[in-house]
Amino acid sequence: MDLSIYRCGYEKQCPLQIKQYESGGHYLFCYIISGSGVLRMEKEEACLHTISERMGFLIGPEEADRAEVVSDGVWDYVWVEFGGLRAEECARMSGLCREQPVYLPKEPMQGDELLESLIELLKSVEECPLRATGYLYIFVDCLIRTSRFRRPASEGQSSEEYVRGAIQYIKQNYYRHISVEELARQCWLDRSYFGKVFKSITGQSPQRFLIHFRMERAAAELKEGKAPIGDVGASVGYPNLLHFSRAFKGVYGMSPREYRQKNRGTQRTV
DSSP, X not given: OOSEEEEEEEEEESSOOGGGGOOSSOEEEEEEEEOEEEEESSSSXXXXXXXXXXXXXXXOTTTTTTOEEEESSOEEEEEEEEESTTHHXXXXXXXXXXXXXXXXXXXXXXXXXXXXXXXXXXXXXXXXXXXXXXXXHHXXXXXXXXXXXXXXXXXXXXXXXXXXXXXXXXXXHTTSOOOHHHHHHHTTOOHHHHHHHHHHHHSSOHHHHHHHHHHHHHHHHXXXXXXXXXXXXXXXXXXXXXXXXXXXXXXXXXXXXXXXXXXXXXXXXX
């Protein structure tokens, strides 16, 4: 999976032992509700980071055996251990790494937003585990969006890479309902910024590109296949025949029926 949750919890203890959360190649994020101390990533003095309430820290898979927390007293905190195919990319986009593992929100209220997303994640694991993955995505999105050290697109993936990823997602999911918001989330970008990047590369808005791709698939089926026109529309994400006909005519200048007749002679269609 792109992102997977392994464990999470709420703790009130002293001291915090990072090694107890280590579980083979995953990321560990802790958000401090109350308490303070020092996070040591290496033995060198330069790798010491002061941490306190309304702050957090991210420990990567390769740092878990070296990281250590020295606390000044009892800590009140929430934590989540996650991994997946896109976990490394998400960590990179948040700007949190070995050299800068400490999370600081861009605005004070955004720290509360991140805490709320973690609490909802904890609740979902306890009440309905099937929803936990969805809340994990919400948390990671919030982490990236609110991090003071968030990397702009130019420092992570290039604009072309984001667009290639979005187009690949369209090709794999064109048959179901897809929104621009969903495409932007897949790229971990703001909707408005995603739209600008996509159009700058393709010359089309994401919505227009999606419509054209669907109609190209529909046209190929109308020309070569024997399925009823309503079924062709449903197969490209248009269960409503009227909506499909309007979209098709907007691209090809004729109805699906006219297109099939023109390209397949007078074959009877339904």
